[in-house]
Amino acid sequence: AQSVSQHNHHVILSEAASLELGCNYSYGGTVNLFWYVQYPGQHLQLLLKYFSGDPLVKGIKGFEAEFIKSKFSFNLRKPSVQWSDTAEYFCAVNTWNYGQNFVFGPGTRLSVLP
Amino acid sequence: DGGITQSPKYLFRKEGQNVTLSCEQNLNHDAMYWYRQDPGQGLRLIYYSQIVNDFQKGDIAEGYSVSREKKESFPLTVTSAQKNPTAFYLCASTEGGFEQFFGPGTRLTVL
Numbered sequence: 605a606q607s608v609s610q611h612n613h614h615v616i617l618s619e620a621a622s623l624e625l626g627c628n629y630s631y632g633g634t635v636n637l638f639w640y641v642q643y644p645g646q647h648l649q650l651l652l653k654y655f656s657g658d659p660l661v662k663g664i665k666g667f668e669a670e671f672i673k674s675k676f677s678f679n680l681r682k683p684s685v686q687w688s689d690t691a692e693y694f695c696a697v698n699t700w701n702y703g704q705n706f707v708f709g710p711g712t713r714l715s716v717l718p
Numbered sequence: 719d720g721g722i723t724q725s726p727k728y729l730f731r732k733e734g735q736n737v738t739l740s741c742e743q744n745l746n747h748d749a750m751y752w753y754r755q756d757p758g759q760g761l762r763l764i765y766y767s768q769i770v771n772d773f774q775k776g777d778i779a780e781g782y783s784v785s786r787e788k789k790e791s792f793p794l795t796v797t798s799a800q801k802n803p804t805a806f807y808l809c810a811s812t813e814g815g816f817e818q819f820f821g822p823g824t825r826l827t828v829l
Contacts, residue, residue, distance in 0.1 A: 636816070638817070638818075646822075647821065647823075648808065648820040655816070694760060694761065696818075705776075706763075706812075706818055708753075708761040708762075709760050710759055710760040
C-alpha cells in the first residue's frame with residue numbers, strides 16, 4: 605500500500621527563519637505530488653503541485669518544493685517565514701494506478717512566533 | 719463562484735443515531751471524496767466516487783455509507799455502527815486527479 609510520511613509533527617520557528625518540511629512517499633512508479641495547507645479556520649488549499657518536468661516547483665506565498673525521485677522525497681521550503689504562515693501542512697501523492705485517489709501524510713503543524 | 723459546500727458546519731449526535739452530512743459541488747467534477755481528519759493522523763479516505771451511481775470504499779469505510787445519485791451531490795451517512803465518529807469530515811472533488819478541491823468541513827461530535 606502506498607504511504608506518505610512527514611518528518612515533523614510540529615515545527616516552531618521565529619519570523620524570518622527558513623523553513624523546510626520533509627515528505628517521503630512509498631511508491632516506485634510515476635507520481636503526482638502535492639502540498640496542501642490548512643490555515644486556522646479555513647479550507648484546505650493547494651500550495652503547489654508537481655506532475656512532471658522541472659523538479660523544483662514554485663507555489664503560492666513564496667513556497668517551493670523539490671522532487672528528488674531517487675529519495676522518494678518532495679520537501680517543502682520557504683526562505684523566510686511570516687507569522688501568517690502558521691498553519692497545518694499536508695503532503696499528498698496521487699498515482700495513476702491508484703485511479704484518482706490521493707494519499708495524504710499525517711500533516712505538520714507550523715507555528716511561527718512573531 | 720465555483721466550489722464545494724458542506725453542511726452543517728457543526729453537528730451533534732447522540733449515541734445510536736445515524737446522521738447525514740451534506741456535500742455539494744458546482745465544479746462539474748466527476749470524482750468526489752469523503753475524508754476524516756483526526757489530529758496527528760492526516761486525512762483518511764472513507765469513500766470515493768468516480769462517477770454517478772458508483773462509489774468505492776476507502777481505507778476506513780466501516781460504519782459509514784454514501785450515495786451518488788447526482789453528479790453534484792455526495793452525502794455521507796455516519797451510522798450507529800461507527801464506533802468513534804467524533805471527528806472533522808472533509809469532502810473533496812477532482813477532475814482527472816490533477817488537484818483536489820476541498821469543502822469547509824463538518825465537525826461531528828457525539829454526545
